Amino acid sequence: MSFLEIKNITKRFDKQTALSNVSANIEKGELVCILGPSGCGKTTLLRIIAGLENANSGKIIIDGKDCTSLPASERNFGIVFQSYALFPNMTVLQNILFGLQQKKSLSKADMLDKATEVLRLVDLTEHTNKYPRQLSGGQQQRTALARAIALSPSYLLLDEPLSALDAKVRARLRGEIRAIQRSLGITTIMVTHDQEEALTMSDRIIVMNNAVVEQVGTPRSIYDNPATPFVANFIGSMNFYKSGGEICAIRPEKLIPVERHEAYDIAAAVKALEFKGALTRIYAVLPEMDEIYVDIISDRADALGLHEGALLFLKAPAEYQIKYSAKAAV
């Protein structure tokens, strides 16, 4: 039995369906990302797991207990929002103590100990008496995380926790959040629209689109075997082309450019070259007018003597080809 079971959840807002018969299981201790484009229903699903929103039908089972209509206050989780929602009139320490003071079983000293402990964990011990506005974005984010884990929740919910930060801080915090999550062994569900974030951080990914779950799996399995053209296109890049009555898909880095005299699978006309430093991206058009692109080492591109209008010969290894029925349009 999984730690958290999402069973056939459906949620409608007025006439719009935000979630349509969504199911997924989350195991104890893992970090699962709910990944999808904006408006796919991922945040709604998180809010339903939190108890901040009620589903029209379906069940949420946590640790074997039906929690579908349990209010948020009784579910024992920690949450970090995109805006962090730090109380601006309280210092970092007060923000964390505010929740701890609710626990009647703790003595004052225990509360302070606990707060100090989580602040050490997120490396904020030097900033305990600052107000949120005096902190950098990354520090605010870590304060929100510390506040969320201070009450030793049984699971942690992260709603786009990194999207308000700039690229460098984001990359560093990915690692930090993952490390803290691992060391606490806390079950974590994170919502994101950033595929790189999902790939690098999660044990498993739930890919969503248009209110339904498209695929659930480890980052590797989703990347290698995307179940639908949407997943294929949303995670990483993918070339699509028609071949027989089917749609063929192959990752740009799996296509191997070869010399004219060698055996090849695809011939295409080069449309444009884009020098990107170590790699050169080649845009090409197939005879059926499907457009594809390939990333190859720049030196290799030179060696092949590629230029606009030239012919490009490619090997598409069968083990990397994915076939979709023609009906599943991208």
Add this chain to the structure above:
Amino acid sequence: MVFMKNILNRLSRRFSLPQLFVLLAFLLVFGAILICPLISLFSKAFLDKYGNYAGLANYQKYFNNPNLSISIWNTIDISLVSTVFSVVLAFLFAYALTRSNLKGKTLFKYIAMIPIFIPTIIHAVGLVYLFGKQGVITRMGWDIGLYGRTGIIISEVIFTFPQAFLMFFVALEYADGRLYDAAEAMGISPVKRFFRITLPDVKYTVINAFFVCFTLAFADFGAPKVLGGNYNVLATDIYKQIAGQFNMNMGAVVGSLLLIPAVISFIVDRIVRSKNSSTLNAKATKLVIKKSFKRDSLFFVFCTVISLCFLVLVAALFMGALTEYYPYKMDFTWKNFEFNNSTGGIGSFYHSLEMSVATAVFGTAFVFIYAYLCEKIRKFGALRKIGKLFSVLPMALPGMVIGISFIFFFNNKHNPLNFIYGTIIILVLSNILHYFSVPFITATGALKKLDAEFESVAESMNIPRWKTLLRVTVPLSLPAILEIFMYYFVNAMVTVSAVVFLYSANFRIASIAISHMEEAGNISQAAAMGLLILLINVIVRILYEIAVKIIQFKRKKKEERTI
């Protein structure tokens, strides 16, 4: 037993019952004070003296009596003329303060707000000192014929000017500098820029200001009471019907007529609000006001003249209040501040203070929690929508209508709330209702600025709602709360219209006492009481400004200390 209690607990939390009960309680209380009295008002209008259904007979009787129905045309006449004057002057004044490099803007702004701090009846008393039969200016040889139409119009302009000014000031303060820069680069003349950029930007405010001023003038009681003479208007008619002839049914008829422009104004406001929402662009740059000596000098003269009018009015009150017997014995005296007990005495001033503090305390608490419930609860969307609808309705209710409908509703033997009739409670209640809409907008605005996830985070930490409200929401909304407090206090100090029907002989308030002093010919005491009200309101306003400054300063200092 314990088992049952557990289940009940569980059930109540699962369906957010506490929140639902509080929301329902607030809606019911507010709905009851808002709607039930209005129903009694309308039912009275359709009954005869003996309580039998009379259909439209009362209205027929009213319109067939030219002595009565002439008031409608009189009221429209004075409202229309005073509104045109007020809107034009207020627009120019606000334009001068926002779109020129005039010196002394802050001073001009506060002077323009003086009339808000005194009852309308005192505007009229001031005018009597200046233009009355023995008025300072009349004695200098210029008799404008104050009593009647002229006096009411001047008084209504004074009354409505600050309201229109504040609306224009807010609207004109924001301008997208890019538009003006582009227009200038294209060689478009300043006059054309005004008509093509400035005016279209504020056209809805102009429409709104027009209706607000019209409605205020239409239902004002204080000025026509003192200056009306034989010139009858609806507000004084109601008073005569109810307080003079005890003809409740005819009073109800006039009251319902008084509602017409207010309802139209309300609908216009709704339409305007929905169209006016997307004016401010995040990318807008600040408008840089060009140097122009000619423009600034012209506006300076204009603003000085308007300000002098208000200052002279206040000076006239000082003169009246501090002299023995104007114009015959001009010796300095404090004796006018020893008010006659027959007209209310100094006690009426203390009663006013009591009532205003109670209105401010309970009104602020009620409005803030009401707005909080409408804004920060996630569930019960339909109920919250009703709550928001209720909140804007008081805007369409003139004070006089609230006053008489409260009499009809509460002064009824069968009403279990009958006991509040004639007490301070009914006065406070009518004030809270009368001035509800503006504080509600202030509170909602402040709450909307707070992160919607504060409540969610607190809930995830199992912190009860009331604790989040007290520890987070209230401290962060403190400036808005103070603003609401001040608004309620100042308005309760100056109001006449609603309370004129509701005060009792043993709880007279200052603004009513003024009207009695004026009736009894003690005009210098009336002026003195007016000054006391002005003084206390200015003090409250200053305290408010200081408090806001302190809050801002403390927040800043808190941050500096820890950096």
